[in-house]
Amino acid sequence: MAGPYEIFVLIKQVPDQGSKAGLNPDGTIDRAKAKRMLNPFDRYALQAALHVKRTYGGRVTAISMGPPPAVEILLEALEHGVDRGYLLSDRRLAASDTLATAYALFKTVTHVGKFDLIFCGLQTTDGDTAQVGPQLAERLSLPQVTYCEDFHLDDGRLHARRIIEGGVQFVDCVTPALITVANSYHPLAYKSFRGAWRVQQLQRNPEELGKYIRTVDLDIIQADPERCGLKGSPTIVAATEKVGELGGNCSMYEGHAPDELVGELIEKSNLKEFLVA
Amino acid sequence: MSESVNLAPPSDGEVLVIAEQILGELQPVTLELLGAGRYLADKLGGKLSTVIIGHNLGDIPQKLIEYGADTVYVADDPELQDYRTLSYRRVVCDLLETFKLPPHIVLLGSTTTGRDLAPRIAANFETGLTADCTELDIGPYEHKSKVDPSKVGLYEGCLYAIRPSFGESLKARILGPWKNPQMATTRPGQMTPLAPDANRIGKIVNIPVKLQKEDLRLVVAETVREVSKGVRLAEADVIVAGGYGLGSKEGFELMHELAKCFENSAVGASRKVVDLGWIPYEHQVGQTGKTVRPKVYIACGISGAIQHRVGMSKSGTIIAINKDPDAPIFKFAHHGIVGDVYQIVPELIRQFKEKLTTKGEKTVVHTH
Numbered sequence: 001m002a003g004p005y006e007i008f009v010l011i012k013q014v015p016d017q018g019s020k021a022g023l024n025p026d027g028t029i030d031r032a033k034a035k036r037m038l039n040p041f042d043r044y045a046l047q048a049a050l051h052v053k054r055t056y057g058g059r060v061t062a063i064s065m066g067p068p069p070a071v072e073i074l075l076e077a078l079e080h081g082v083d084r085g086y087l088l089s090d091r092r093l094a095a096s097d098t099l100a101t102a103y104a105l106f107k108t109v110t111h112v113g114k115f116d117l118i119f120c121g122l123q124t125t126d127g128d129t130a131q132v133g134p135q136l137a138e139r140l141s142l143p144q145v146t147y148c149e150d151f152h153l154d155d156g157r158l159h160a161r162r163i164i165e166g167g168v169q170f171v172d173c174v175t176p177a178l179i180t181v182a183n184s185y186h187p188l189a190y191k192s193f194r195g196a197w198r199v200q201q202l203q204r205n206p207e208e209l210g211k212y213i214r215t216v217d218l219d220i221i222q223a224d225p226e227r228c229g230l231k232g233s234p235t236i237v238a239a240t241e242k243v244g245e246l247g248g249n250c251s252m253y254e255g256h257a258p259d260e261l262v263g264e265l266i267e268k269s270n271l272k273e274f275l276v277a
Numbered sequence: 278m279s280e281s282v283n284l285a286p287p288s289d290g291e292v293l294v295i296a297e298q299i300l301g302e303l304q305p306v307t308l309e310l311l312g313a314g315r316y317l318a319d320k321l322g323g324k325l326s327t328v329i330i331g332h333n334l335g336d337i338p339q340k341l342i343e344y345g346a347d348t349v350y351v352a353d354d355p356e357l358q359d360y361r362t363l364s365y366r367r368v369v370c371d372l373l374e375t376f377k378l379p380p381h382i383v384l385l386g387s388t389t390t391g392r393d394l395a396p397r398i399a400a401n402f403e404t405g406l407t408a409d410c411t412e413l414d415i416g417p418y419e420h421k422s423k424v425d426p427s428k429v430g431l432y433e434g435c436l437y438a439i440r441p442s443f444g445e446s447l448k449a450r451i452l453g454p455w456k457n458p459q460m461a462t463t464r465p466g467q468m469t470p471l472a473p474d475a476n477r478i479g480k481i482v483n484i485p486v487k488l489q490k491e492d493l494r495l496v497v498a499e500t501v502r503e504v505s506k507g508v509r510l511a512e513a514d515v516i517v518a519g520g521y522g523l524g525s526k527e528g529f530e531l532m533h534e535l536a537k538c539f540e541n542s543a544v545g546a547s548r549k550v551v552d553l554g555w556i557p558y559e560h561q562v563g564q565t566g567k568t569v570r571p572k573v574y575i576a577c578g579i580s581g582a583i584q585h586r587v588g589m590s591k592s593g594t595i596i597a598i599n600k601d602p603d604a605p606i607f608k609f610a611h612h613g614i615v616g617d618v619y620q621i622v623p624e625l626i627r628q629f630k631e632k633l634t635t636k637g638e639k640t641v642v643h644t645h
Contacts, residue, residue: 271594
């Protein structure tokens with residue numbers, strides 16, 4: 001079988017760390033106030049999923065877990081050409097660590113149905129763990145290709161190039177499989193005018209929109225609440241401490257002409273020890 | 278008076294390090310993990326074990342003992358020649374099943390391999406895993422939250438897995454003392470290996486390899502390692518790194534030109550510019566890139582966000598050039614110039630070249 005493919009892509013809404021809005025006094029993020037955005041790593045996963053659809057044919061389903069506003073990134077995904085979206089939203093998911101998150105996503109994926117490929121971003125910018133993809137693959141007993149830079153499909157078989165320490169590796173495996181996409185993959189293309197227009201029309205008609213984006217909870221996906229959220233998480237954040245103001249004894253060279261500044265730097269630093277002979 | 282009781286699961290304090298080798302060469306992060314593991318095992322009063330997986334492993338098991346392991350489990354099989362998620366996962370999971378008590382702690386490196394393998398093992402055993410730690414320790418913890426009453430109590434011997442968090446200047450201490458093993462991956466370059474000791478005594482145990490058909494679903498067609506042409510960030514004495522402040526892709530030509538002034542140098546970059554496609558991923562320094570420890574790090578137009586700092590803060594001398602006097606990098610750099618990279622760097626290059634052509638100047642080498 002060479003297609004069409006049933007393609008899932010997992011995406012997450014994260015706080016925009018570039019904006020200072022929504023920071024607590026201790027430097028943590030006030031998620032209620034912070035600006036929200038699609039996890040930058042997931043943009044590569046979306047591009048990969050859409051690439052499969054455009055090249056080999058198929059249907060792309062975006063799946064996300066998060067509070068209700070996360071529907072925004074599913075709409076964004078629709079604008080890019082994704083066919084439908086599922087949002088898993090439930091208060092009982094609060095404080096999920098990666099293990100509990102992967103369990104909840106596993107139940108969601110199983111609820112949504114059969115698939116050939118699952119794409120995930122390499123990691124998120126709010127957790128930075130890169131664990132949820134492989135943990136989901138474990139629960140689904142799938143082969144996985146992490147740090148995937150490029151790939152093609154051939155008769156239902158996945159051929160991929162992945163990053164390893166100091167090099168790259170060419171691998172191939174059967175589908176279904178789970179792929180986490182490295183940020184050296186192709187960047188997400190611009191939204192099409194048609195996609196944006198379509199979503200705009202849908203937003204005017206909530207009933208019609210409901211056919212494309214479904215919100216589900218733990219009961220609908222038949223997940224065990226004991227395995228979700230804080231209860232289902234084997235780890236907790238027990239303490240955070242502010243990293244002490246480092247150094248503080250930086251020698252600053254300010255206010256002179258560049259040649260003087262540079263002369264002073266060369267004189268006072270150890271740079272010249274390393275110059276080519 | 279606290280009514281807390283110790284509910285920590287039974288343990289003999291064993292710490293297991295999952296060793297990593299490439300083409301028969303132990304990876305530096307493994308030696309670092311053995312150093313950290315030795316410290317943790319001694320504090321717990323347990324032994325330090327390690328498992329090495331591959332084919333034709335030569336003297337690696339002996340070397341693991343020299344670097345601190347009490348027991349080395351060896352899984353040697355032609356099918357294990359290349360790292361593959363499912364087959365390596367099978368070996369580790371099978372090994373863990375043979376333990377009477379699960380190890381107290383399991384550690385892996387935050388390499389592409391460790392980050393690929395660790396989550397699968399943790400998910401299989403339904404246990405906690407903390408990614409990319411920069412410090413590890415052991416200590417007590419009293420859990421008071423009543424959300425889950427069965428977890429309330431005093432726990433001894435908790436793994437303190439410490440990692441940078443929230444993309445801010447914070448360190449988070451992640452704990453999971455309710456279940457063993459407590460797992461963590463650690464970032465290369467963060468822990469200190471022990472000095473090797475040829476007289477250290479340990480046990481080498483060959484373990485059976487029982488791969489199943491489903492463990493071989495992925496095939497490695499080819500592995501390409503860049504031996505000479507790759508970006509040698511880890512070994513460079515001097516790194517010239519560029520950030521968003523360069524303004525454009527072309528700024529990296531200037532970075533390369535500056536790097537050429539130094540012996541054994543390399544060009545680094547912040548994540549933002551890699552994401553923008555100004556320079557390939559292999560140049561990226563920081564939490565999602567490489568950890569580096571050059572003798573000199575020249576940061577050009579890099580603000581110094583925590584994610585970048587994690588990757589380069591252990592550099593010998595940090596020199597920052599940035600237009601913004603409030604850039605966080607000036608808080609931890611050793612030398613700072615507030616100014617335009619496009620004025621300062623060409624001037625640096627000019628003065629270096631002048632120095633090289635002026636006889637006698639180069640012989641003046643200061644020792645600090």
